[in-house]
Amino acid sequence: MKRAKELVIISGKGGTGKTTLSGSLVRLLGKNEKVICDSDVDAADMFLLFEPETEREEDFRGKSIAVINYDKCVDCGICQKVCRFDAVALEDGKYQINPYSCDGCTYCMLACPAKAISMEQQVVGKWFISNTDSGSMVHARLKPGAENSGNLVTMVKHQSHLLAEENGISLILIDGPPGIGCPVTSAISGANLAVIVTEPTFSGIHDLERVLGVTGHFQVSSAIVINKYDMNEKNSRDIERFAKEKDIPLLGKIPLSTCVMDAITRNKTPVDSCPDIKSIMEDILGKIKKLMDIQ
Amino acid sequence: MKVAVASGKGGTGKTIVSTSLFLSVNDAAYIDMDVEEPNGAIFISPEIEREERFSLPVPSFNENICTFCNACAEACVYSAISVIPQAKKVLFFEELCHSCGVCKYVCPEPGAIVEVPKEIGTIRVGNNGNFVEGTLDIGIPSAVPLISGIKRYIPDNDVVILDSPPGTSCPVVETLKDSDYVILVTEPTPFGINDLSLALDIVRELEKPHGIIVNKHNEKVSLAREFARSKDVEILLEIPFSRKVAEGYSKGIPLVDIEPEYRSNFKDLIERIRVTIS
Amino acid sequence: MKVFVAAAGKDLDSMVADRFARCPVIMGIESETGEILEAIDNPYKDGTGGVGVKVANHIIQNGYKAAIGPQTGPNATSALEEGGIELFTFQGTIRDALEAFNKRK
Ligand code: SF4
Ligand code: SF4
Ligand code: SF4
Ligand code: SF4
Numbered sequence: 153m154k155r156a157k158e159l160v161i162i163s164g165k166g167g168t169g170k171t172t173l174s175g176s177l178v179r180l181l182g183k184n185e186k187v188i189c190d191s192d193v194d195a196a197d198m199f200l201l202f203e204p205e206t207e208r209e210e211d212f213r214g215k216s217i218a219v220i221n222y223d224k225c226v227d228c229g230i231c232q233k234v235c236r237f238d239a240v241a242l243e244d245g246k247y248q249i250n251p252y253s254c255d256g257c258t259y260c261m262l263a264c265p266a267k268a269i270s271m272e273q274q275v276v277g278k279w280f281i282s283n284t285d286s287g288s289m290v291h292a293r294l295k296p297g298a299e300n301s302g303n304l305v306t307m308v309k310h311q312s313h314l315l316a317e318e319n320g321i322s323l324i325l326i327d328g329p330p331g332i333g334c335p336v337t338s339a340i341s342g343a344n345l346a347v348i349v350t351e352p353t354f355s356g357i358h359d360l361e362r363v364l365g366v367t368g369h370f371q372v373s374s375a376i377v378i379n380k381y382d383m384n385e386k387n388s389r390d391i392e393r394f395a396k397e398k399d400i401p402l403l404g405k406i407p408l409s410t411c412v413m414d415a416i417t418r419n420k421t422p423v424d425s426c427p428d429i430k431s432i433m434e435d436i437l438g439k440i441k442k443l444m445d446i447q
Numbered sequence: 448m449k450v451a452v453a454s455g456k457g458g459t460g461k462t463i464v465s466t467s468l469f470l471s472v473n474d475a476a477y478i479d480m481d482v483e484e485p486n487g488a489i490f491i492s493p494e495i496e497r498e499e500r501f502s503l504p505v506p507s508f509n510e511n512i513c514t515f516c517n518a519c520a521e522a523c524v525y526s527a528i529s530v531i532p533q534a535k536k537v538l539f540f541e542e543l544c545h546s547c548g549v550c551k552y553v554c555p556e557p558g559a560i561v562e563v564p565k566e567i568g569t570i571r572v573g574n575n576g577n578f579v580e581g582t583l584d585i586g587i588p589s590a591v592p593l594i595s596g597i598k599r600y601i602p603d604n605d606v607v608i609l610d611s612p613p614g615t616s617c618p619v620v621e622t623l624k625d626s627d628y629v630i631l632v633t634e635p636t637p638f639g640i641n642d643l644s645l646a647l648d649i650v651r652e653l654e655k656p657h658g659i660i661v662n663k664h665n666e667k668v669s670l671a672r673e674f675a676r677s678k679d680v681e682i683l684l685e686i687p688f689s690r691k692v693a694e695g696y697s698k699g700i701p702l703v704d705i706e707p708e709y710r711s712n713f714k715d716l717i718e719r720i721r722v723t724i725s
Numbered sequence: 726m727k728v729f730v731a732a733a734g735k736d737l738d739s740m741v742a743d744r745f746a747r748c749p750v751i752m753g754i755e756s757e758t759g760e761i762l763e764a765i766d767n768p769y770k771d772g773t774g775g776v777g778v779k780v781a782n783h784i785i786q787n788g789y790k791a792a793i794g795p796q797t798g799p800n801a802t803s804a805l806e807e808g809g810i811e812l813f814t815f816q817g818t819i820r821d822a823l824e825a826f827n828k829r830k
Binding site for chain 1: 484486489525547548549552553585586588595615617635636641645648668693694696697
């Protein structure tokens with residue numbers, strides 16, 4: 153069987169209605185038409201919309217970090233000198249490694265004359281496979297302050313593919329993380345289409361350009377949805393013009409709607425309760441399917 | 448006093464709050480640590496006086512000295528190096544490198560590896576040093592080094608506002624680590640509260656005094672108040688939802704210019720924070 | 726010729742894995758005789774980042790001349806190409822892959 157196609161929903165920023173769109177698409181697609189993948193592992197919130205029942209839960213192991221064995225340590229301070237991540241500090245007369253700052257590079261371990269340092273792998277999060285009434289969902293939770301969210305994203309995507317393969321599903325719908333950092337690059341790499349949700353704010357085009365820089369870099373085709381377009385129609389037109397110039401398909405424009413705000417407040421997707429929005433979303437989904445060449 | 452303004456996610460009004468604090472308080476400095484999406488400048492319109500490229504050291508390999516022993520590639524935990532004896536070549540994958548210095552340390556041949564600077568972003572300073580922002584270049588894997596680099600530019604004003612990146616990952620920890628107080632900005636929606644609770648976990652883990660500002664407050668929805676009560680956190684301020692403010696925001700006009708009466712609220716708030724942490 | 730296979734299992738009837746760097750088993754085969762030189766659980770499989778380069782380094786450092794598997798990532802590809810490792814993409818069992826490999830021009 154062919155590898156399932158990946159549709160990823162991203163935005164240069166949080167709070168631009170990314171989850172509103174992905175949540176709506178989840179509802180509109182059939183239960184067995186897709187695997188839902190929440191790759192916003194730093195602040196997963198798709199699960200709020202779909203009340204998942206957890207079926208499987210696994211630890212996610214991240215980087216190893218340095219640990220000092222004080223029986224061997226001779227207080228020479230070399231570890232502090234070599235560490236480039238400011239992770240070693242002299243506190244209470246002892247050299248101590250700050251687990252938040254340690255990058256796991258092993259320099260201190262290699263340089264320690266007393267061989268007092270070892271590397272220990274940390275459990276930095278958990279990932280889950282859950283059932284929802286809209287299909288199976290893979291999601292994860294990273295411990296606060298833990299790094300390697302990019303790897304956890306890779307992990308949830310990988311698990312989504314396994315699940316898709318098992319159940320003969322040919323689409324993975326990924327709710328991406330905000331920003332343009334490492335978790336985003338993990339979320340979009342290998343995707344067949346990235347839908348970028350943007351808002352007509354002062355920085356809308358600027359943010360959009362930054363995200364497009366990332367999708368371009370990874371050669372992922374992109375399309376745009378403008379959320380709350382009527383909040384500032386001039387900026388929206390600028391975005392539209394920009395999209396046309398760059399030859400990026402505009403899939404649809406979603407108005408600023410109290411119905412949407414209400415729906416979100418009640419943990420519902422707008423397609424459940426806002427008929428106008430539903431037809432806009434259906435139209436967007438139709439265009440996505442065409443772009444991705446899926447039925 | 449360093450006050451960090453953070454939120455579980457972007458788009459909750461973090462920038463509105465941090466720029467308003469800066470614009471309301473005397474002898475304040477504003478530091479934009481949200482290096483992936485710095486946009487405080489849009490509201491503050493600072494006069495930029497200095498702009499510096501920020502770089503990190505990365506290895507450069509001299510294939511005439513290298514003996515292709517593979518020690519560097521074996522030691523690099525980030526797999527940024529491939530040693531190819533067959534071709535007498537060393538491949539370096541810069542985007543995987545964390546600038547840790549281990550390869551140079553383990554290399555037995557002096558001069559085979561030298562470190563050269565790699566630019567990762569820009570730091571801008573303006574308004575007599577009271578405005579600092581960093582912008583991370585696209586494709587740079589981690590924001591943490593740039594954020595820790597910005598810290599060197601923080602002036603010693605009475606009040607320093609740190610506009611934190613959104614989320615709860617490393618860059619946020621890097622920002623909050625050195626703050627004296629953390630303001631968490633949230634919206635009273637289930638998403639907002641979910642993100643807030645994640646952000647609260649991290650602030651508590653770092654043992655920082657903290658309080659909440661609710662943006663787009665809606666009298667009919669008590670989510671944020673309930674949450675604050677259940678977690679025993681103080682709500683510092685509630686900013687009611689207003690179309691005027693939202694439209695102003697979309698044009699880059701700061702809250703305290705649209706609704707000047709907020710200035711005194713923000714001033715009070717800083718004084719209350721001062722009392723809390725002393 | 727010493728050939729590397731990104732494998733799904735540990736014998737010749739196993740499939741060629743569908744992912745290169747994160748394949749379940751790392752296998753080495755003598756292509757003329759079909760003798761299995763190594764078949765180990767891929768230690769890099771769950772690694773964090775740069776996994777493609779790690780596997781490529783394994784192939785280069787252990788003197789393999791060719792690699793059978795699915796598409797490799799960009800970093801691994803450039804490392805393998807520089808190392809003069811012949812890349813042979815194949816889907817199916819390892820036995821069939823070897824046969825096809827031996828018949829290639
Ligand atoms: S380098 Fe080793 S011996 Fe020296 S202070 Fe660090 S842990 Fe102790
Ligand atoms: S492993 Fe690296 S980052 Fe961690 S403490 Fe040691 S030198 Fe610093
Ligand atoms: S500096 Fe560190 S991460 Fe970069 S190549 Fe050398 S060992 Fe690898
Ligand atoms: S450790 Fe030094 S000599 Fe050995 S391969 Fe690396 S650069 Fe070359």
